[in-house]
Amino acid sequence: MDILSWDGTLSSGDFRLAACAFMQKWKSVMSAFPPWSWVPCPKQPWGASASHDVEGYLSLENIILRSIEEEHDEISCPQKEETSCSEKEELIDIATLVQSNCSKVPYYDLHIIYSASYRVPVLFFRAYYSDGEPLGFNAIEKDLPAHSAKALLDSKWTFITQEEHPYLNRPWFKLHPCGTSEWMKLLFHVDVSVAKNGVTIELYLLSWLSVVGQVVGLRIPLEMLNQP
Amino acid sequence: MMEARKYVWEGAIPLQIHLHESEVTTLPPPLPALILAPRIGYLPLLVPHIKPHFSSTLPPGIDTVWFDYKGLPLKWYIPTGILFDLLCAEPERPWNLTVHFRGYPGNILIPCEGEDSVKWSFINSLKEAAYIINGNCKSVMNMSQPDQVELWRSVINAGNLEAYIRVSSKLKLGTVGDEYAADLYSSSLNSRQSIGDTDSTGQVKTGRVPIRLYVWSVNEDFDDLEDAPQIDSWDKISYINRPVEIHGEEGKCFTLLDAVKSLLPEYFPYKSLNNEESSREEDKDEEKVPSENLSEHVESCYSSDDAEVKLVRIQGIEPKLEIPFSWVVNNLVNPEHFLHLCVCLKLPQVKIPSDT
Numbered sequence: 001m002d003i004l005s006w007d008g009t010l011s012s013g014d015f016r017l018a019a020c021a022f023m024q025k026w027k028s029v030m031s032a033f034p035p036w037s038w039v040p041c042p043k044q045p046w047g048a049s050a051s052h053d054v055e056g057y058l059s060l061e062n063i064i065l066r067s068i069e070e071e072h073d074e075i076s077c078p079q080k081e082e083t084s085c086s087e088k089e090e091l092i093d094i095a096t097l098v099q100s101n102c103s104k105v106p107y108y109d110l111h112i113i114y115s116a117s118y119r120v121p122v123l124f125f126r127a128y129y130s131d132g133e134p135l136g137f138n139a140i141e142k143d144l145p146a147h148s149a150k151a152l153l154d155s156k157w158t159f160i161t162q163e164e165h166p167y168l169n170r171p172w173f174k175l176h177p178c179g180t181s182e183w184m185k186l187l188f189h190v191d192v193s194v195a196k197n198g199v200t201i202e203l204y205l206l207s208w209l210s211v212v213g214q215v216v217g218l219r220i221p222l223e224m225l226n227q228p
Numbered sequence: 229m230m231e232a233r234k235y236v237w238e239g240a241i242p243l244q245i246h247l248h249e250s251e252v253t254t255l256p257p258p259l260p261a262l263i264l265a266p267r268i269g270y271l272p273l274l275v276p277h278i279k280p281h282f283s284s285t286l287p288p289g290i291d292t293v294w295f296d297y298k299g300l301p302l303k304w305y306i307p308t309g310i311l312f313d314l315l316c317a318e319p320e321r322p323w324n325l326t327v328h329f330r331g332y333p334g335n336i337l338i339p340c341e342g343e344d345s346v347k348w349s350f351i352n353s354l355k356e357a358a359y360i361i362n363g364n365c366k367s368v369m370n371m372s373q374p375d376q377v378e379l380w381r382s383v384i385n386a387g388n389l390e391a392y393i394r395v396s397s398k399l400k401l402g403t404v405g406d407e408y409a410a411d412l413y414s415s416s417l418n419s420r421q422s423i424g425d426t427d428s429t430g431q432v433k434t435g436r437v438p439i440r441l442y443v444w445s446v447n448e449d450f451d452d453l454e455d456a457p458q459i460d461s462w463d464k465i466s467y468i469n470r471p472v473e474i475h476g477e478e479g480k481c482f483t484l485l486d487a488v489k490s491l492l493p494e495y496f497p498y499k500s501l502n503n504e505e506s507s508r509e510e511d512k513d514e515e516k517v518p519s520e521n522l523s524e525h526v527e528s529c530y531s532s533d534d535a536e537v538k539l540v541r542i543q544g545i546e547p548k549l550e551i552p553f554s555w556v557v558n559n560l561v562n563p564e565h566f567l568h569l570c571v572c573l574k575l576p577q578v579k580i581p582s583d584t
Binding site: 007116117118137162164166169170171178 | 338
């Protein structure tokens with residue numbers, strides 16, 4: 001792939017390849033974290049033949065992104081209890097959601113989904129407490145790292161929006177993809193070693209997540225981005 | 229061309245809105261509210277007109293307004309006309325909806341804080357359309373504040389098509405050009421270019437067209453729309469948000485049917501058009517197709533029947549599928565520059581092997 005003429009975007013086939021490479025790299029270098037998984041998604045819920053190259057997305061669920069001791073940054077993967085991530089959610093009134101106890105640590109589900117419109121990956125996420133209670137917009141805002149909270153204040157409707165998950169028909173939070181292709185292009189231009197090696201597809205998602213993950217407080221060490 | 233757009237812009241649906249029985253605190257219960265809803269508008273925008281009708285009977289509390297049709301909570305960010313086209317196979321006039329002022333189903337519907345939520349959803353969609361057409365969102369992001377306000381006002385007060393065109397033409401989202409659109413409508417293209425900016429409104433940029441496709445499928449044929457199965461859950465509708473690339477073949481017109489098939493390659497594997505993904509898929513599918521000798525013994529989803537497009541509804545009309553797609557795009561788009569297509573597919577019959 002010619003770095004100089006590349007516009008920072010990705011085809012959906014390349015996204016699939018990038019996802020495979022990403023899952024491998026993550027396992028080897030971010031071993032303290034649970035692994036990502038690929039969730040295939042036939043478009044039709046009534047189960048038509050799936051031999052067409054199936055769409056899907058990357059999923060990492062039930063993780064803690066913030067801990068009390070920042071130095072140790074322990075990430076744990078708790079027992080998957082019967083949380084509210086199933087269809088049996090009860091009706092809740094969003095207006096009454098308040099983070100009442102500051103020692104409650106939220107768990108996050110992260111999905112990386114390809115956008116055919118923007119031709120880039122998009123981060124969808126949601127958060128909930130260990131009892132399954134979901135975090136609403138205000139609670140999420142309080143939980144995000146300080147720089148994100150400020151960005152949120154400045155551009156409430158355009159930075160993180162609450163939108164329907166493209167496959168799950170439920171409201172999730174989404175990091176707006178406008179501008180992604182531009183900074184991805186910049187990222188790859190700046191990193192000379194990457195430009196020389198030209199293996200952009202395989203590094204795409206990792207590089208992308210190293211930037212985007214910071215919004216939710218997910219930090220990827222820079223060593224991970226160097227070619228082995 | 230102006231006429232078709234005017235019809236779309238001025239299209240409206242008569243609604244009969246009933247307050248949910250759990251929220252009626254007075255006797256006799258209030259009569260339903262009757263209101264004409266613009267097709268290109270959104271249900272939450274009607275609330276200021278509906279609420280006075282019911283406010284005296286509502287229980288105390290904070291309003292969190294939502295609507296349902298036969299129990300299905302309605303997604304407020306989908307334009308009213310599309311909801312109607314999708315959920316009422318046989319159009320119901322007036323369309324009977326239920327309004328709720330309490331008990332917002334936050335696990336199913338995204339929160340709605342009134343007009344602001346709708347406006348931002350609209351602007352984000354417009355940005356997405358701009359990105360698809362131009363490769364960047366700049367024209368929308370750089371809109372002046374007064375222009376933004378005027379654009380939004382022209383949408384809410386649907387009927388002000390001239391104001392909308394005046395502002396939106398600055399966004400350079402263009403019309404889709406191909407020889408079929410130009411030949412048939414060259415005179416109207418010229419007149420369109422004379423409104424607002426004169427440069428580049430006829431230019432095609434990336435060749436990608438913003439589309440939102442809503443697909444519901446049936447297994448059996450039905451002759452009458454009244455017999456079509458009721459959609460009682462959003463899981464029964466496949467929502468596909470993917471741009472269409474118009475591929476002109478010399479002398480051949482890219483039709484509406486071509487566009488629909490290109491968005492559903494898994495249903496129309498042999499008719500996929502030549503784009504980067506489908507050419508790979510076509511190779512794969514060719515390997516998988518059983519030869520004539522084997523077909524009777526092998527269960528095959530690629531039997532001789534493709535899926536059949538039973539219905540394509542756009543802005544309440546069902547155009548002939550052979551119509552040039554460029555005409556559809558130029559005339560039937562919504563104000564945020566997305567073309568919304570409601571499609572009903574009849575699934576192919578799966579052949580069951582006849583041997584033991």
